[in-house]
Amino acid sequence: xxxxxxxxxxxxxxxxxxxxxxxxxxxxxxxxxxxxxxxxxxxxxxxxxxxxxxxxxxxxxxxxxxxxxxxxxxxxxxxxxxxxxxxxxxxxxxxxxxxxxxxxxxxxxxxxxxxxxxxxxxxxxxxxxxxxxxxxxxxxxxxxxxxxxxxxxxxxxxxxxxxxxxxxxxxxxxxxxxxxxxxxxxxxxxxxxxxxxxxxxxxxxxxxxxxxxxxxxxxxxxxxxxxxxxxxxxxxxxxxxxxxxxxxxxxxxxxxxxxxxxxxxxxxxxxxxxxxxxxxxxxxxxxxxxxxxxxxxxxxxxxxxxxxxxxxxxxxxxxxxxxxxxxxxxxxxxxxxxxxxxxxxxxxxxxxxxxxxxxxxxxxxxxxxxxxxxxxxxxxxxxxxxxxxxxxxxxxxxxxxxxxxxxxxxxxxxxxxxx
Amino acid sequence: xxxxxxxxxxxxxxxxxxxxxxxxxxxxxxxxxxxxxxxxxxxxxxxxxxxxxxxxxxxxxxxxxxxxxxxxxxxxxxxxxxxxxxxxxxxxxxxxxxxxxxxxxxxxxxxxxxxxxxxxxxxxxxxxxxxxxxxxxxxxxxxxxxxxxxxxxxxxxxxxxxxxxxxxxxxxxxxxxxxxxxxxxxxxxxxxxxxxxxxxxxxxxxxxxxxxxxxxxxxxxxxxxxxxxxxxxxxxxxxxxxxxxxxxxxxxxxxxxxxxxxxxxxxxxxxxxxxxxxxxxxxxxxx
Numbered sequence: 001x002x003x004x005x006x007x008x009x010x011x012x013x014x015x016x017x018x019x020x021x022x023x024x025x026x027x028x029x030x031x032x033x034x035x036x037x038x039x040x041x042x043x044x045x046x047x048x049x050x051x052x053x054x055x056x057x058x059x060x061x062x063x064x065x066x067x068x069x070x071x072x073x074x075x076x077x078x079x080x081x082x083x084x085x086x087x088x089x090x091x092x093x094x095x096x097x098x099x100x101x102x103x104x105x106x107x108x109x110x111x112x113x114x115x116x117x118x119x120x121x122x123x124x125x126x127x128x129x130x131x132x133x134x135x136x137x138x139x140x141x142x143x144x145x146x147x148x149x150x151x152x153x154x155x156x157x158x159x160x161x162x163x164x165x166x167x168x169x170x171x172x173x174x175x176x177x178x179x180x181x182x183x184x185x186x187x188x189x190x191x192x193x194x195x196x197x198x199x200x201x202x203x204x205x206x207x208x209x210x211x212x213x214x215x216x217x218x219x220x221x222x223x224x225x226x227x228x229x230x231x232x233x234x235x236x237x238x239x240x241x242x243x244x245x246x247x248x249x250x251x252x253x254x255x256x257x258x259x260x261x262x263x264x265x266x267x268x269x270x271x272x273x274x275x276x277x278x279x280x281x282x283x284x285x286x287x288x289x290x291x292x293x294x295x296x297x298x299x300x301x302x303x304x305x306x307x308x309x310x311x312x313x314x315x316x317x318x319x320x321x322x323x324x325x326x327x328x329x330x331x332x333x334x335x336x337x338x339x340x341x342x343x344x345x346x347x348x349x350x351x352x353x354x355x356x357x358x359x360x361x362x363x364x365x366x367x368x369x370x371x372x373x374x375x376x377x378x379x380x381x382x383x384x385x386x387x388x389x390x391x392x393x394x395x396x397x398x399x400x401x402x403x404x405x406x407x408x409x410x411x412x413x414x415x416x417x418x419x
Numbered sequence: 420x421x422x423x424x425x426x427x428x429x430x431x432x433x434x435x436x437x438x439x440x441x442x443x444x445x446x447x448x449x450x451x452x453x454x455x456x457x458x459x460x461x462x463x464x465x466x467x468x469x470x471x472x473x474x475x476x477x478x479x480x481x482x483x484x485x486x487x488x489x490x491x492x493x494x495x496x497x498x499x500x501x502x503x504x505x506x507x508x509x510x511x512x513x514x515x516x517x518x519x520x521x522x523x524x525x526x527x528x529x530x531x532x533x534x535x536x537x538x539x540x541x542x543x544x545x546x547x548x549x550x551x552x553x554x555x556x557x558x559x560x561x562x563x564x565x566x567x568x569x570x571x572x573x574x575x576x577x578x579x580x581x582x583x584x585x586x587x588x589x590x591x592x593x594x595x596x597x598x599x600x601x602x603x604x605x606x607x608x609x610x611x612x613x614x615x616x617x618x619x620x621x622x623x624x625x626x627x628x629x630x631x632x633x634x635x636x637x638x639x640x641x642x643x644x645x646x647x648x649x650x651x652x653x654x655x656x657x658x659x660x661x662x663x664x665x666x667x668x669x670x671x672x673x674x675x676x677x678x679x680x681x682x683x684x685x686x687x688x689x690x691x692x693x694x695x696x697x698x699x700x701x702x703x704x705x706x
Binding site: 091092093095097098099103104105106107113115118121124128135136138 | 433437443445453461534535536538701704
């Protein structure tokens with residue numbers, strides 16, 4: 001398992017805690033599997049009728065030996081696709097599930113919530129719920145009553161404190177829940193996808209609160225799909241897949257791995273077979289540097305655009321052209337190739353394969369390849385043209401304006417006014 | 420690192436996963452009390468008639484049964500204290516029945532809390548019991564007004580009544596614990612228990628008196644005393660309403676015959692605690 005030093009990505013606002021800082025969370029060899037019954041025994045009758053049928057289950061290994069450490073004061077991100085085991089891990093950390101094997105050690109008090117608004121009773125008023133939630137988090141009712149006003153104030157719900165929660169909007173609920181959590185005095189917080197809550201001004205407030213918690217040295221474990229959140233807040237991140245740690249370290253790199261995992265593996269197939277009596281376009285596809293067909297490519301990686309044309313009749317030669325456009329139909333790039341005259345005429349049934357090696361300067365987004373084929377050396381007419389012969393996605397951690405990222409170097413200097 | 424953080428929090432401590440009590444005794448009792456009180460308040464203030472509902476139900480049942488058993492079947496017609504005896508019995512048994520029936524779905528009903536937070540699981544059924552205890556407390560005030568109005572003289576044995584209540588609470592809590600956790604895996608527990616509670620109602624001396632004026636067949640009386648609730652109810656009758664009525668020991672035919680009831684009582688309590696402790700860590704996964 002590659003464990004890298006906690007290096008700050010450029011976008012991280014603050015330095016990570018120094019190496020050698022005391023640990024807040026230590027996880028060793030964590031295993032967790034679930035039994036998925038193929039025939040669920042839900043009633044006593046079924047249990048009585050077939051006493052052994054409960055043995056019909058398959059084991060689902062959600063976590064397979066996960067070990068990692070989080071230092072005190074660290075903001076740690078966990079990313080992974082659905083079903084990768086990240087939520088299971090979070091629930092194990094939060095003492096909601098019990099591990100099959102392995103140990104979890106934690107320093108300090110843990111906020112026992114992994115989702116906002118859990119434990120709210122919708123028949124009670126906001127005030128009553130704040131106290132109830134606070135007690136769930138380990139404060140005494142008295143302590144929580146003292147903090148009631150600041151919680152309500154932070155949530156900007158002063159006018160609705162006596163309103164029952166069933167009459168709250170979902171945004172109000174989340175604000176209230178977030179405010180309670182902020183007030184919980186926990187040393188370790190486990191958070192599952194919460195940052196995208198409320199309106200813009202409340203989001204800013206949340207961001208401020210997170211920065212303050214970072215400054216106070218609270219340890220935060222965040223599970224999210226939002227790579228930008230991970231890069232903006234986390235000191236370190238961990239990518240989980242198939243119940244194992246795929247990568248742990250710099251949030252930027254983990255983020256890129258995550259995106260790669262998300263978009264790759266799609267079956268890249270030639271989606272067009274079209275042509276005329278003379279020619280047939282067998283396919284247009286992309287390959288990555290290892291020669292594997294892909295439909296999604298990462299920004300910056302070299303890609304290979306391939307096309308194959310079959311000739312049905314003898315021809316002196318063919319010319320193949322490509323046009324690349326983005327989703328808005330803006331032409332980005334055009335290139336073409338033709339068979340050499342020296343090769344002589346192409347016989348009926350022979351195939352022409354074209355490969356174009358492209359340095360991928362495209363910004364993340366969706367692109368289309370349009371393909372045209374001409375008979376050569378007769379340049380007069382396009383024999384046929386296939387619109388959107390291929391479409392593919394370019395992914396990357398940094399979304400940006402524009403169509404391409406031109407290679408560039410930046411020099412910045414601050415100069416005194418000329419005197 | 421915050422400067423005021425106590426040294427103890429910097430030590431790594433093993434996290435053992437969910438349990439029945441998890442999270443320390445203080446948090447447990449804070450949560451238990453707060454949940455019961457808020458739930459009680461919600462029922463009390465949440466509806467127009469509020470608390471009255473919890474009184475109207477046993478009172479209506481009382482009215483119907485009193486009519487049926489004094490005018491039609493004439494079971495209690497010869498007993499001077501039959502009406503208050505019936506009322507007290509109904510209120511106590513309604514407590515047991517409603518609490519246990521409500522607790523069946525309590526853990527499953529709190530699914531969000533169980534699956535999304537580190538929450539001491541035992542709080543959930545016990546809060547159901549405690550809420551009912553508050554309710555019973557209010558109902559008993561009304562019942563005792565009736566008892567005094569009926570002309571029952573207070574005796575020193577009234578002081579023993581809380582002991583009988585305590586036994587009832589413990590038994591109710593144990594049954595509630597077992598039911599709430601069994602229901603997670605076996606959904607027909609709800610139906611089975613609804614029937615069982617009804618059976619227990621008729622196996623407990625609420626409608627009919629035991630001893631003089633009761634059954635001719637003394638074997639049947641002894642058989643009924645196997646039900647752990649029966650000796651409690653019989654003794655309450657002696658302690659609270661009729662000091663010269665037949666005690667639980669006399670009804671059973673000697674101390675030795677109370678052993679089956681006592682054994683069942685202890686077994687049910689042990690089973691409740693054992694199964695809850697065993698299943699509590701896995702509740703979140705089973706839901």
